[in-house]
Amino acid sequence: xxxxxxxxxxxxxxxxxxxxxxxxxxxxxxxxxxxxxxxxxxxxxxxxxxxxxxxxxxxxxxxxxxxxxxxxxxxxxxxxxxxxxxxxxxxxxxxxxxxxxxxxxxxxxxxxxxxxxxxxxxxxxxxxxxxxxxxxxxxxxxxxx
Amino acid sequence: xxxxxxxxxxxxxxxxxxxxxxxxxxxxxxxxxxxxxxxxxxxxxxxxxxxxxxxxxxxxxxxxxxxxxxxxxxxxxxxxxxxxxxxxxxxxxxxxxxxxxxxxxxxxxxxxxxxxxxxxxxxxxxxxxxxxxxxxxxxxxxxxxxxxxxxxxxxxxxxxxxxxxxxxxxxxxxxxxxx
Numbered sequence: 001x002x003x004x005x006x007x008x009x010x011x012x013x014x015x016x017x018x019x020x021x022x023x024x025x026x027x028x029x030x031x032x033x034x035x036x037x038x039x040x041x042x043x044x045x046x047x048x049x050x051x052x053x054x055x056x057x058x059x060x061x062x063x064x065x066x067x068x069x070x071x072x073x074x075x076x077x078x079x080x081x082x083x084x085x086x087x088x089x090x091x092x093x094x095x096x097x098x099x100x101x102x103x104x105x106x107x108x109x110x111x112x113x114x115x116x117x118x119x120x121x122x123x124x125x126x127x128x129x130x131x132x133x134x135x136x137x138x139x140x141x142x143x144x145x
Numbered sequence: 146x147x148x149x150x151x152x153x154x155x156x157x158x159x160x161x162x163x164x165x166x167x168x169x170x171x172x173x174x175x176x177x178x179x180x181x182x183x184x185x186x187x188x189x190x191x192x193x194x195x196x197x198x199x200x201x202x203x204x205x206x207x208x209x210x211x212x213x214x215x216x217x218x219x220x221x222x223x224x225x226x227x228x229x230x231x232x233x234x235x236x237x238x239x240x241x242x243x244x245x246x247x248x249x250x251x252x253x254x255x256x257x258x259x260x261x262x263x264x265x266x267x268x269x270x271x272x273x274x275x276x277x278x279x280x281x282x283x284x285x286x287x288x289x290x291x292x293x294x295x296x297x298x299x300x301x302x303x304x305x306x307x308x309x310x311x312x313x314x315x316x317x318x319x320x321x322x323x324x
Contacts, residue, residue, distance in 0.1 A: 030218070032216075032217050032218040033210075033211070033216065033217055033249075033250070035207060035210075035211070035248060035249040035250055036217075036249060038247055038261065041261065041264065043247065043249050043257070043259050043261070043269075044249075044257065044259065044267075044269045044282075045249040045250060045251050045252075045257045045259075045269075048251045048252055048253070049252065049253075050220065050221065050222065050252045050253045053220070057219060077218035077219075079218075080218035082218075121293075122273075122276070123273070123276055123278040123279070123280045123293045124280070124291075124293050126255070126271050126273070126280035127271075127280035127281060127282055127291035127292055127293050128282075128291050130269055130271060130280060130281065130282035130291060131282035131283075131284075131289060131290065131291040133269075133282075134267055134269060134282050134283070134284050134289070135284065135289070137261075137267070138264050138265075138267065138284055
């Protein structure tokens with residue numbers, strides 16, 4: 001295992017979670033727009049980053065306790081109506097040829113990173129991002145509030 | 146004595162009357178103008194225009210519900226009005242027997258049209274208002290990919306239409322040709 005990865009597994013964040021996001025770890029993408037999900041699944045738009053940031057915000061928390069999950073959502077998206085959550089794992093993100101990195105504060109926050117970026121052909125870059133977003137939409141489990 | 150005609154026959158006749166022709170009389174111009182006006186009302190009528198009107202209506206709703214910066218609770222850009230118009234033109238250009246998509250907005254303000262019949266078969270197309278090139282990606286079983294195609298607002302690119310039909314067909318043997 002690379003030494004930096006080992007170090008990140010050992011580093012503990014303010015949330016108590018290790019810095020390294022493991023493959024099996026659940027990740028929650030909170031959805032505030034009805035256009036980001038249908039009756040059975042999240043849509044690829046739910047995972048797409050903005051052009052400039054090239055990051056997608058998630059929280060390192062699963063559905064073991066839905067009340068706790070919604071509490072995290074309401075705390076993270078103050079004043080917004082969180083309508084659903086799409087849940088996937090670190091492995092799902094990496095199988096989409098992306099990565100997920102811890103980014104606290106806020107507690108348990110992480111970003112999906114590694115999106116194609118900096119290309120001159122913006123539309124081709126968008127198509128490449130969309131393929132990765134489709135893979136995450138395929139893997140994610142949708143829970144409506 | 147009047148005989149009933151089908152809605153399809155009526156619509157086809159109306160479309161023919163509304164197009165420019167060789168007739169030059171005042172009466173002919175009046176008929177054409179009336180036909181054009183009626184065609185507009187026909188397109189707005191969901192009962193006659195069917196699924197396309199519903200999707201275009203959904204796109205127009207997006208332009209209102211996603212007009213503000215941060216509509217996703219984060220820092221999403223407002224939906225691009227040009228992208229809405231381009232997506233609507235795409236819907237109008239689709240063959241009438243084509244399955245209709247779901248609509249959405251990407252965080253950068255681009256409009257998305259999604260065909261998602263199952264987790265194994267999905268196609269998504271993005272429309273950005275400042276480009277006539279469509280970005281699209283697909284998953285079809287174990288096959289997946291992405292590509293870009295040019296859209297002139299009148300004709301859906303052949304390989305995009307092939308992709309839509311392949312994803313939405315019920316045949317187990319359907320597959321997408323690589324772009």
